[in-house]
Amino acid sequence: MVAVVKGVVPPDIATVAGLGVLDVGENRVQEAVRKMPLLGGPFPGGLRFHLIGHLQRNKVKYTLGFHLIHSVDSLELAEAISGFWSGNGKVAGMLVQVNMTGEPTKSGFPPALVKETLPRLAELSGLRVEGLMTIGRQGAGPEETRGVFRDLRRLRDACSGGGMEMERLSMGMSDDYRIAVEEGATILRIGRAIFGERRSRQVSHMG
Numbered sequence: 001m002v003a004v005v006k007g008v009v010p011p012d013i014a015t016v017a018g019l020g021v022l023d024v025g026e027n028r029v030q031e032a033v034r035k036m037p038l039l040g041g042p043f044p045g046g047l048r049f050h051l052i053g054h055l056q057r058n059k060v061k062y063t064l065g066f067h068l069i070h071s072v073d074s075l076e077l078a079e080a081i082s083g084f085w086s087g088n089g090k091v092a093g094m095l096v097q098v099n100m101t102g103e104p105t106k107s108g109f110p111p112a113l114v115k116e117t118l119p120r121l122a123e124l125s126g127l128r129v130e131g132l133m134t135i136g137r138q139g140a141g142p143e144e145t146r147g148v149f150r151d152l153r154r155l156r157d158a159c160s161g162g163g164m165e166m167e168r169l170s171m172g173m174s175d176d177y178r179i180a181v182e183e184g185a186t187i188l189r190i191g192r193a194i195f196g197e198r199r200s201r202q203v204s205h206m207g
Contacts, residue, residue, distance in 0.1 A: 002050050004173075004191030006031070010038040016194060022046045025070070025189050027053030029062045036065050052133075052170075052189055054107050060084045063092065070133045070170050070189075073097040073107040078121050086126030095133040095170050096121070098155065100148045106135060111151070115159050122164055131168025131186070132156050136176050145176045149183035 002025040005013050013024060013035070024047065026032035032049050039047060048067035055063070055071055057080045063069060064085070072078050072094045085092040096118070099108030109117060114132070121129050134152045136145045149171050160166050172180020174193035181188070 001188045001190055002052070002170075003194050004052065004189050005035070005195070006053075006191065008191075008195050010035055012195060013039060017047050021194075023048045023050060023067070025050040025052040025191075029053075029055060029059045029066075033062050033065065055081075064088060064090065066092075068093045068095065068130065068168075070095045070187075071097045071107065073099075073109065075117060075120060078124060078127060082124035082126030084126070086124075091126055091128050093128050093130050095131050095168060096129060097133045098152060100134045100152055101137045101140075103137060108134065111155055114155060118159055118164060129164060129166060131166040131170065132159075133170035133187075136171070136173075142176075142179060146179050146183060149176075149180050149185065153184040 001021060002023045003016050003021045004025045006027045026049060029051055032051065036049065049065060050068045050070055051063065051066045052070045055069065055077060057077055060080045061084060063081065069081065069092055081092050096114060097108040098111055098114055099106045100111060118129065121127060132152055132155065134148065136148050152171055153169060156166050156169055168186050169184055170187040170189065172185045172188045174190055177188045177190060
């Protein structure tokens with residue numbers, strides 16, 4: 001489980017981490033970078049930051065502290081991440097974001113392009129493709145949501161093999177995580193169910 005900490009202040013994140021939730025997800029890369037030193041830096045005591053929101057190419061330079069980037073939604077972005085991480089002697093763990101619902105307001109590869117794009121991603125030395133990620137349609141009913149998650153799992157299974165074994169499926173949030181688990185999710189992104197409604201307080205020092 002990844003605890004989504006958008007708008008959550010560091011003391012509250014530390015409280016949840018103290019209960020054993022060591023994976024936290026941030027939507028904005030620079031907000032995560034501000035929080036990391038207040039929580040002891042990247043990976044403090046096992047705390048792992050996941051980037052779950054849209055990443056612009058000009059913000060790739062801030063990503064070295066992330067354990068996993070969930071939102072790689074274009075080949076150009078993947079190339080930028082690979083170049084920066086390999087230049088720093090590191091390899092980025094990443095998930096391919098797939099727009100399973102076809103909504104124009106959502107980022108992500110169309111499902112039909114994923115299989116042909118994966119070999120090109122596999123050639124990038126600064127990346128390690130670990131799986132797929134998607135976001136269900138807001139307000140969708142249980143059966144529609146189940147279909148979206150089931151189709152992502154089937155797409156992952158169809159794309160695995162040939163030296164690319166993708167074990168991770170990041171899908172399911174506060175309103176639909178039970179369905180996601182039933183359909184094979186390995187990562188849940190839970191915010192409101194843990195912290196309540198998003199906080200408006202600014203990030204400040206601990207204490």
